[in-house]
Amino acid sequence: MSNRICEILGIDKPVIQGPMVWLTDARLAAAVSNAGGMGSLGPNAGQTVVTRDPEGTAENMRAEIRKVRELTDKPFSVNVLPTQGREDIYTPPMLKVIYEEKVPVVTFVGEPDAAMFAEFKEHGIKIVYRSLNPSPENAKAAEEAGADIIVATGFDEGGTLPGMVLGTFSIVPLIVDAVDHTPVMAAGGIADARAFDAALALGAEGVYCGTAFLMSEESRMADNVKQAVLAANARDLLLFRTIPAYYRSLPGRLANALVAMDQAGASNEELGRKMGGFANLRLGMLEGDMENGYVSVGNGISHIHEIKSCQAIVDDLTKHFSL
Ligand SMILES: Cc1cc2nc3c(=O)[nH]c(=O)nc-3n(C[C@H](O)[C@H](O)[C@H](O)COP(=O)(O)O)c2cc1C
Incomplete structure (x- = not known):
């Protein structure tokens, strides 16, 4: 059995650690990539203080990208989130850094942008497209604009929730059916092998997780928060x-x-x-x-019972998966 996600990204297991602003850093991203999945850096990855200066923000990302490369030679991604509705001062310097540093994959969030996608292609960058409000229309538009992978995110996720209250079980097959040839990954509430298997049964070809990796040994989330999340379940949220x-x-x-x-x-x-x-x-x-x-955090916390390494998390998610 061949898996298109693994082939496109050049990874062993179809698992992406989604970008999570301050909570991502080189250590986490590299740990997921070394585990056979793919790690991502989000805005302000590895930082502790706010930088308002767009150039400074991009230079901080350059330093974090270089740290990833010290820790792994595997693929990783950087988040691109163009600002909607007002002048986007952060994306141009960030793109310059992404191109100069030869980042292999972008996790793009927003409306599909054919011109920007074409530029990514020119630089040999793979595009993982994730809409904050997934719909058959924007999935199709992303496919037409050249996205390599489309992520369907359900309301079970952590972070910024979609405006449309559709759980992961509802949105994944909707997006799988909407696209023509692009592989889909499932996001939202996925934290164990049962959910991974279910995502594949719904037609996804991999999973895109945030919360599961926040609860890893390598994550920089505060220890008292990790303990509070361990003690909680989705009904407490x-x-x-x-x-x-x-x-x-x-x-x-x-x-x-x-x-x-x-x-x-x-x-x-x-x-x-x-x-x-x-x-x-x-x-x-x-x-x-x-x-x-x-x-x-996402609804998957009900199924997280210990703090494990990223390697153990990726292995557990994919324990029934074989290429
Ligand atoms: C604390 C937190 C911060 C996040 N920040 C970002 C971000 O900066 N950029 C982004 O594209 N997605 C962000 N996300 C979404 C994740 O990349 C991912 O899509 C989501 O966590 C998947 O749902 P799950 O947490 O249930 O696994 C964030 C999620 C969380 C939990």
Whole structure:
């Protein structure tokens, strides 16, 4: 049995560690790549302080990319997330670094961009396309624009939730049926071999996981947060509206206040302001202040019972998979 994801990316096991802003770094990405999957760097990977300067942000990424290369000779990806609706000052310097450093794969989030995809192709870069709001239409458009792999993300995921409340079981076959020839990966709530097998049964050819790798030995998420996630299950997670649509978090003073505001009818904009963007994600998840920050994880936490190495996580996810 041949697997197209492995062939396209040049990896052994069809598992991608999705980018997760501050919580990703060279150590995590390289550990997943060395385990036979593919690791990714998200915005501010490896950093602890905010850089507002777009050039400085891109140079920080260059340094992190070089660290990945010290730790692995396997493929890895860098996240490209063009800003929607306002001038995009961060993407041009980031692309320059991606091209100069010969990054092999981009994990692209946003609306399909045929011109940018063509540029990636010219540089020999593979494109993993993931929409925040997956639909048959944007999957088809991504395929036409030249995406190599399309990720279908369900509402079970951690991080920025889709506006359309469709679970992973609903969205994956919808996207698989919508595309013509492009392999699809499933994302959202996938943390064990049962979910990996189910994703393949739904027509996906691999899995794209965030939360499972946050709970690895190599992840830089704060230890007290890892312990709190181990003790929790999906039913403990709070869900609230925000910008652009929804988020979920473990309980804490900020998360509880957001739920109360939501129930009291606050607007998504008011909720977004209170939530405080990625600064409060960093506070909650990297610094471990679960009262004043928030802790965004996916529904797969119910099936995570220990902190393991990335190698053990990839091996466990794929234990019934053979090429
Ligand atoms: C804390 C957190 C931060 C995230 N940040 C990003 C990001 O910076 N860029 C991105 O494309 N996706 C981001 N995601 C989404 C992940 O890449 C991945 O699609 C998602 O975690 C999959 O769902 P799972 O957590 O249930 O496995 C984030 C997810 C989490 C949990």
